Amino acid sequence: MIEVDRVGRSFTVGRRRARKTVHAVQDLSFTVEAGEFVGYLGPNGAGKSTTIKMLTGILAPTSGRIQVAGLDPSRRRTALARKIGVVFGQRTTLWWDLPLKDSFELIRHLYKVDRVLFRRRLDELTGLLDLAGFMNTPVRQLSLGQRMRGDITAALLHSPAVLVLDEPTIGLDVVSKAAMREFLRRLNADHGTTVLLTTHDLGDIERLCRRVMLIDHGRLTFDGTLDDLRATVPEETSIEDVVARLYTGGSASP
Template sequence: MIEVDGAGRSFTVTRRKGLLRREREVVHAVSDLSFQIAAGEFVGYLGPNGAGKSTTIKMLTGILAPSAGRIRVAGLDPSRRRTALARHIGVVFGQRTTLWWDLPLKDSFTLIRHLYKVDQVRHRERLAELSDVLELGPFLDKPVRQLSLGQRMRGDIAAALLHDPPVLILDEPTIGLDVVSKAAVREFLRGVNAERGTTVLLTTHDLGDIERLCRRVMLIDHGRLTFDGTLDALRATVPEETSIEDVVTRLYTRTAEPR
């Protein structure tokens, strides 16, 4: 469902050198990245800040074109077929809403139906299903700006799934949520993956999300993939009593050492 073959993304930045001088430098945000994700997998994508996670997500969704290599999502080149790809993927950015700030939540869902050209009957059925599972009913008539963070996040997840995409890409979907809201979102995502076979790629700094949801974990640091395997294989790299938080911290420290 997702194929990444030798993908890279570089940026040219200008840095100040002295009072009047500027110097240009090429920064490699992602380098020679390769992995495949099969249909129905639930994969965690981890890395410290600045490791290249967000750049990868932007390339997978077509926001950025790779500087090198090849990417396919649902059989499409994301940067060349971005409009067509939108019908096959749902995306949730935990710190940015895709909903209309001043409109009632249900009106945002109606606009999304028109954007994706979803049949009205199918939209009604899907919205009823998502509203029931995510408990959206009590605040469907509220403007998005009046929703709590947990309510808005549930609304964003519903918006990403209204057109029933086979691929769901989540960037920090539980950031800032309280314990109850976080548990509800996790349970819903587990059901979407298990019952509908939706392929899920999850980036998060919350290792509780990884332990409860993901069977496979990928670690990226300095733009390069440093681990790709099962959660059990990740745990096996250190003593048995070590927590998953310590496992990941050690791997980050190891990969951060000068090469």
């Protein structure tokens, strides 16, 4: 479902004689099969966001090849949008001053979703995410947890095969976070939706992901199961301790 083959992405920063090249992603390769739920971890500045932007077509790679759902993201961005859903925890795709239900209706038109299929999907998501109580509320008046449920719904209304999540539980309270995790688990298990999750909340990773990839300084440093990850630093007892050790100079082999 996702193929990344020796991908690099560089940026030129500064002016005139002070210009320099920054390699945000270097020689990155991995695949994600249909139906997998994969965590993509790394410290700030490691290259996670750059990778996500390339996978969704926002950025084109400087080198290498990417395919998502059989498409080149940067060249087929419009076609790809119909096959993927994207949620950025710190940015909303909803219309700020419109009631939530009106945002969903606009999204239906944008994606040209059949009205009957749209209603069926929205009814399902409304029940699973408990949206009924605030469908008529303007987005600007929603709590963070309510807005995140709205953003997840918006990303899934066109039934994408791939869901890319960037910090989907950021800022949520304990109850909202647990509800969001359970929904994502069921989405993957019941519908076979392929999910790529980036997060700094390792509780999300432990509860949802069967596979974890670590990136640091633009390079993949680990790709395996949670048990494999723990085994890289066997004296540590928690996944938080293991990842913290690896971020600060411990070793791990992909």
